[in-house]
Amino acid sequence: RDALLGRVERLHIGLDGRSVDARVRGTETGRFAVRVWIDDERLAVRCSCDGPLDRPCRHAVAALEALRFPRTAPTQSPSRPPRGRLATGRGRIVRPGTVATGYVVLGGREPILLRDERLARAAEEETALRRARARRERAIVRPASDPRGPLRYLVEPRNGSVTEAVTLRGPDATLAHCSCEEFAHAEIETCIHVERVRSWRVRHRRDDLRPPDNLLSVWRRPRVWIDRIPEALAELRADGPGGVLPATLYQYFDDSGWLRPAPIEVAPSVWVRSAIEAAGHAAAQDQLEFDLDPGADAWLAQAAQEAERSSDRARRLADPAVWRELDVVLRLRLHPFQAEGVRFLALRGRGFLADDMGLGKTVQAIAAAWLLRRVCDARRVLVVCPASLKPQWAGELEKAIGEPAEVIEGSPATRQAGWSTWREGFRIVNYELVLRDLPLIQQSRPELVILDEAQRIKNWTTRTARAVKDLQSPFAFVLTGTPLENRLLELHSLVEFLHPRVLGPRWRLVPAHAVPDSNGRIVAYEGLGSLRRRLGGILLRRERETVLDQLPERTEHTFWTGMTAAQRLPYCRQAAIVARICGRGGQLGSGEIRALLQALTSMRILCNSLAQYRYERFEVRLADPAPATPAELRSLGSPKLEEFARVLDDLLDESPEQKVVVFSQWERMLRLAAFVAREGLASRGFRAEHFHGGLNSRARERVLREFRTDPSCRVLFSTDAGGLGLNLQDAASIVVHLETAWNPATLEQRNARVHRMGQRRVVRVLHFVTQESVEERIRQTVEDKRALFAGLFSESVDIVTLGEPARLSLFERLSSLVDGAPRDDGPGVPH
Numbered sequence: 001r002d003a004l005l006g007r008v009e010r011l012h013i014g015l016d017g018r019s020v021d022a023r024v025r026g027t028e029t030g031r032f033a034v035r036v037w038i039d040d041e042r043l044a045v046r047c048s049c050d051g052p053l054d055r056p057c058r059h060a061v062a063a064l065e066a067l068r069f070p071r072t073a074p075t076q077s078p079s080r081p082p083r084g085r086l087a088t089g090r091g092r093i094v095r096p097g098t099v100a101t102g103y104v105v106l107g108g109r110e111p112i113l114l115r116d117e118r119l120a121r122a123a124e125e126e127t128a129l130r131r132a133r134a135r136r137e138r139a140i141v142r143p144a145s146d147p148r149g150p151l152r153y154l155v156e157p158r159n160g161s162v163t164e165a166v167t168l169r170g171p172d173a174t175l176a177h178c179s180c181e182e183f184a185h186a187e188i189e190t191c192i193h194v195e196r197v198r199s200w201r202v203r204h205r206r207d208d209l210r211p212p213d214n215l216l217s218v219w220r221r222p223r224v225w226i227d228r229i230p231e232a233l234a235e236l237r238a239d240g241p242g243g244v245l246p247a248t249l250y251q252y253f254d255d256s257g258w259l260r261p262a263p264i265e266v267a268p269s270v271w272v273r274s275a276i277e278a279a280g281h282a283a284a285q286d287q288l289e290f291d292l293d294p295g296a297d298a299w300l301a302q303a304a305q306e307a308e309r310s311s312d313r314a315r316r317l318a319d320p321a322v323w324r325e326l327d328v329v330l331r332l333r334l335h336p337f338q339a340e341g342v343r344f345l346a347l348r349g350r351g352f353l354a355d356d357m358g359l360g361k362t363v364q365a366i367a368a369a370w371l372l373r374r375v376c377d378a379r380r381v382l383v384v385c386p387a388s389l390k391p392q393w394a395g396e397l398e399k400a401i402g403e404p405a406e407v408i409e410g411s412p413a414t415r416q417a418g419w420s421t422w423r424e425g426f427r428i429v430n431y432e433l434v435l436r437d438l439p440l441i442q443q444s445r446p447e448l449v450i451l452d453e454a455q456r457i458k459n460w461t462t463r464t465a466r467a468v469k470d471l472q473s474p475f476a477f478v479l480t481g482t483p484l485e486n487r488l489l490e491l492h493s494l495v496e497f498l499h500p501r502v503l504g505p506r507w508r509l510v511p512a513h514a515v516p517d518s519n520g521r522i523v524a525y526e527g528l529g530s531l532r533r534r535l536g537g538i539l540l541r542r543e544r545e546t547v548l549d550q551l552p553e554r555t556e557h558t559f560w561t562g563m564t565a566a567q568r569l570p571y572c573r574q575a576a577i578v579a580r581i582c583g584r585g586g587q588l589g590s591g592e593i594r595a596l597l598q599a600l601t602s603m604r605i606l607c608n609s610l611a612q613y614r615y616e617r618f619e620v621r622l623a624d625p626a627p628a629t630p631a632e633l634r635s636l637g638s639p640k641l642e643e644f645a646r647v648l649d650d651l652l653d654e655s656p657e658q659k660v661v662v663f664s665q666w667e668r669m670l671r672l673a674a675f676v677a678r679e680g681l682a683s684r685g686f687r688a689e690h691f692h693g694g695l696n697s698r699a700r701e702r703v704l705r706e707f708r709t710d711p712s713c714r715v716l717f718s719t720d721a722g723g724l725g726l727n728l729q730d731a732a733s734i735v736v737h738l739e740t741a742w743n744p745a746t747l748e749q750r751n752a753r754v755h756r757m758g759q760r761r762v763v764r765v766l767h768f769v770t771q772e773s774v775e776e777r778i779r780q781t782v783e784d785k786r787a788l789f790a791g792l793f794s795e796s797v798d799i800v801t802l803g804e805p806a807r808l809s810l811f812e813r814l815s816s817l818v819d820g821a822p823r824d825d826g827p828g829v830p831h
Contacts, residue, residue: 002027002062011066012526022063032059112518115527118511119226126188126507127195134195141200148289151211153200155193166197169217169291171243173201173210177221186505187224216240216283218276219293223258226512227530229537230501233268233303234259238279246282249275269304309376310349316375317346325374329401330367337547338364344540346371350476350498354541357481357748358729358756362393365450365477366400369426372448378475379424382446384468386453387430388693391701392726393452397426408433409697419444431456435467448475455480455745457497458490460506469497481752482745483539488513488525498538503531544755554755558767559647561639563607570613571606571773574599600774607770608669608739610637615668622671627679636672640768644738645676647766651734652684652714659707659732661716663750667692669738670717677715688715707731720746729759736766740778 002008002024009031010023019037026032026049033048036056043056051057113121140156144165151168155178162180169175176194177183183191221237223230236259238245238252245253252275254260262271276296283290293299316322326342334342338360345351345368355361372378383393383405390407397405405426408418418427419440427446434441449471451457457465476498484491488510492503503509513531515524563571577599581592588596602613611618621632633642651660664670667690674688681687689703707716708731716732720741732754741747755763769775 002058003065003068008062008066010524011063012524013067020063020067022059022066024059024062026059034059034063036060036063112515112523115512118516119508122507122511123188126186127190130188130190130192131195131199134192134199137192137196139193139196141197148212148215149291150215150217153197155196164193166193167219168197168211169215169219170239171211171213171241175221175237175239177219184222185500187222187501187508188505189222189224212289213241214288215291216246216279216286216288217291218279218296219291220296220299225501225504227527227533229534230504231268232299233272234261236272236275238275241288246286246288248282248285249279252278267307269300269307272300272303313349313376314347317343317371322371322374326367326371329370331400331402332363334363334367335360335547337542338367341540341542342367342371345477346375348538349376349474350538352478352483352495352498352535352539354480354483354539356542356544357752358544358759359481359542359547360757361479361481362396362452363400365452365479366397368477369448369450370401372475376475378447380422380444380446381426381448381450382441382444382471382473383426383428383450383452384431384434384471385428385451386456387432387697388700388726389452390428390430391697393428407697408437412436416440431464431468434471435464438467438470441471446471446473448477449473450477450479451497452479454478454494454497455482455490458493460489460493460496465493482749483541495535495538502534502538504534552755552759552762554751554763554765556765556767558769559643560769560771561643562771563773564610564637564639566637567606567610567613570610571603574602574606575774578603603774604739605666605669607640607773607775608638608664608666609641609672611635611672612638612666612668618672622675625678627682628675633676636676638672640738640770641672641676644673644736644768645680648677648715648736649680652680652686657711658734659714659716660734660736661718661728661732661750661754662736662738663718663720664738665720665741667694667719670719673738674715674717681715686712686714688717689713691716691718693719704728720750726753727756727758728753729756733759733761734764734766736768738768740767740769740775742778 007025007027008022009025012021013019014021014037019035022034022036024032024034034057035046037044045056045060047057047059049057049059051059137157137159139158142154142156144152144154146152151173153166153168154163155166156163165179167177169177176190176197178191178193180191180193183194217237217239219237220235223235238249238257238259240246240249243257245257252260252271259272259275262268266274276292280290280292282288341353341355341361341364345353345365349372351368353361353364355364369378369381373381385393390409394405394407397403403426405428406418406422408415408427408429415433415437419437422444427444429437429441451468457468459465460469478494478498480494483494489506492506492509495503496506504512513525513527514522515526517523578596581588581596581599584592605612618636633645648660651658662670662673664673670690670692674690677688689707691700691703691707695703703716704726706713707728716728735751735754737747737750751763751765755765769779
């Protein structure tokens, strides 16, 4: 009865088919977490209820009963009404079916798509997009077939871009291949050129456009990889007359025509060569025309060369003398986990180091770069990092291996001189300059590219990200402690720089792992284990707690503050704007989007301070070095700043050596915070420094040097420019967040400036949050993002179920941000 009444709100069957996780609503109140699994061929049960221990509770039974009546999603378009297997009303079974693994069931009337159905629908949409593009572009199709070979066509775009070659094979000319890069990477077995040829063939029905019926074809064809890392030498396909291969070839090819895995004792390249030769012999014996992919020889030679280089690199790195030499060169001692990271990067050649912040990714990359120079002669190393980290990278290189590095900056002529004289050594450049200097960098031909704080290219649509991905080099390292910040597609963008196909095509990643409900809202992520397996070949991640026993404790505290009446009035007006725009529903225009974002930003600023919202009224006073009077502090309209001033006074009195780093997204908020802290600092003989993105390299170095070395400099006010890569553990032990960031990675980046290797004091993290406001709602959003990150990089998690707020649509979520906002009862103020 519980199952038929829809009380099994969520059901996930493990991909191995041996476990069930469910959430079941009780008969009165409460929801219970249930797990049923097979343990030593017996059923084992665990439930969060207080049921009997000697037999399964009703919630476990309901979860298993739901397997008998599985609810699936409709396969028709979302606009049509869904049809499930469970009838409404009397609980009658309408259409029984088999149970599929790896899906989630929601209670009520919300059927969902299974993973295979999501992938099929996404593939249909991608094919339709390519077909539409082919119709719009109307490229010129020219037949180029040999009468004895497969059907070949040249597709010449009308815009003058590269002409591509399309080949059709198989009995009905349905097995397509194209020479374009899109076909090689999309894993959808079509592209705009293939679709253009197919539409051309429909209009030109002639006998000479039929494929030969005595053809044995062997060619390279990209496969669809769902749960495995793509293997280039496994992408060989064979097809015979009528789709049937000669009997002698089935030892090499399976029934579908794909190359079988190579035996353990045979090298993959040798296995491919043997399969091709066997196909040639079979064609001659059966008097068939043999169609061998024209690019097969070049492809095999390249694959064999890459395998030989990888084997040679592994052999050289296995020499203990190389590591002894590295120990001599390095001016510091590596921790065991750091040595493992160095080995990982050097062996892979193109590797992703995603260690937690503060574990020394920079020194591991430097040591691995030295090894590649030693064993592979990779002499030109390009370091791409945020502008604020360029001096730090130069310092780390000098400190680690005693090598100077040239920092690329200045005028175009100065930068051009730096690139043109580059023969060996390290060059350090920021992401923005890669976009400007891309042709010069490409001409310099770097042999190793290191991307530090690589989340800068998480948005693959930006010009900077596209420019960075155009950098070509035999070796590459990606470094970031936050490989996933908001969405899976961001992780794809980072991995794509190293290996375009490791995570498959971009269009397939979300349907394969994100579980939406019938309204398209993501309720869970599944199949994270297979995602980790695909990443395992190139990504290494360690957390501080697991590798650094000596890392000091970190505590977190939140100070909740309210709003003044002066803050509340404009806050409610901005909240009303958000509510009004969201209440319209539908698609928003660009003007409405701008108004919505401006209103949300204004709400966040008002949570900080009325003075920040009306900054021009206070700007002149902030420049006056005189301490603030009590009346001036009240005029700022900020209980948060008043509380911060009191807390900072307490911190300054605790210890004469304790230093504080204060973070805010807005430089204006930091100026206000410095204003309220001015008297407390001056009365104790202390001072503060400011660090922000507007400082040039020399000013940044001076600020950081003063904060680290001057005992009287006790506070560093920093924007998020200081939240990336800076090492402040030798100076500070307290981190203050003046507001809640949208992104949990931003918070962790800030914390890691202090809580990292070399820190010897207990680290305290202080949050200031305005109650019953947009800030309080943002905290829940941050927790859901943390859940996805933790699930993806936890070895024991295959599915992550999001909290209720995360399942809301965009409009619902924005509306929820203004629910419960402080209200003003003055006349004419919309609530």
